[in-house]
Amino acid sequence: MIKNNQKRSKMSNVKILDTEILSDNWYILKKVTFEIEHKGITHKQNREAYDRGNGATILLYNKHAGNVVLTRQFRMPTYINGNTSGYLVEACAGLLDADNPEDCIRRETEEETGFKVTHIEKIFEAYMSPGSVTEILHFFVAEYNNEMKVTDGGGLIDEQENIEVLEIPFNSALAMIQTGEIKDAKTIMLLQYAALNNLMNL
Ligand SMILES: Nc1nc2c(ncn2[C@@H]2O[C@H](COP(=O)(O)OP(=O)(O)O[C@H]3O[C@H](CO)[C@@H](O)[C@H](O)[C@@H]3O)[C@@H](O)[C@H]2O)c(=O)[nH]1
Ligand SMILES: [Mg+2]
Known part of the structure; x- marks a missing residue:
């Protein structure tokens, strides 16, 4: 063609x-x-x-509890390049499909994490692999609390996403960058943005 x-x-x-x-x-x-x-x-x-189109990602944070919501899912491209389990800890994210970035990330947040967030804030956009991948990724942050939990999350069953939802202390997530337990660029960028901008009021 x-x-x-x-x-x-x-x-x-x-x-x-x-x-x-x-x-x-x-x-x-x-x-x-x-x-x-x-x-x-x-x-x-x-x-x-x-x-592969464009995408959106979001860091959900609860400054009162000191926690963030991340996901854990199998990523085949990492499995064939040094990630022995193939599982990656990531911020919630998804491809835009026909949506605008804000609608996309609201939909993905609910599908993957089960939280229906109210106010979301766009923080920046970035090309993630500019020498080979066209994608521009739209970055968001949003506060969440327990009342916003509407489903278990986990991703779409018919797409066999099998996403595990992790709610962990922000400081532990930051430490996981140092230990190599978090190795996903968008997730590192979001956690560092939260630290730099004191989102957690620590
Ligand atoms: N059958 C099939 N399914 C695929 C293939 N490639 C991806 N998929 C599936 O297509 C779905 C896409 O899910 P989304 O949640 O919309 O996207 P994502 O994979 O989470 O992408 C997000 O993270 C990427 C990695 O950081 C980002 O690049 C992307 O912009 C987005 O933020 C996933 O279920 C994935 O397994 C493929 O080659 N074949
Ligand atoms: Mg996703």
Whole structure:
């Protein structure tokens, strides 16, 4: 499947010559051929880009109890790259699908953790793997309390997500970064944001 795409952005010195779909099995792996101008000389290059859409993630925190809510789930790509159990402790997150980032993260929060949060705050956006993955991730934080727990969470049964919900002290979560028990970039970024901005009033 080949799609030609002759575009030169007014804002940049890049002209896309061709986009080839190498795989569209689950998400989309593209090979993009382009011209780029550097110091007056135009170079032709190609780069592969894995397009799985964009995503959103959230840190749920309870400053009175001193706890945060995280998840634990099996991540095959980590299993084939050094994570012996394949399980990863992560902040709740999901792909946007057709939603805007805020609606997405409210839906994912309820599906994965069982909490129906009220006020959520957008803190920043970040490309998580800019040399190979197109995804931009939208980061949020929200306070939660026990009254907001509406289901057990755990993720969608028909997608076999099997997500374990963890409610742990914020200080323990921070310590788990040092011990290597937390090795997920978005989760580390959210926990460090909470520490830097004193969200827990410690
Ligand atoms: N059948 C099948 N299912 C897949 C495949 N790849 C992913 N899935 C499933 O698709 C679902 C996606 O769930 P979401 O909760 O929407 O996304 P996520 O995987 O949690 O993604 C979040 O975390 C990622 C890793 O940090 C982020 O990259 C992403 O933006 C998002 O925040 C999961 O059940 C996952 O197992 C695949 O190749 N085949
Ligand atoms: Mg998820």
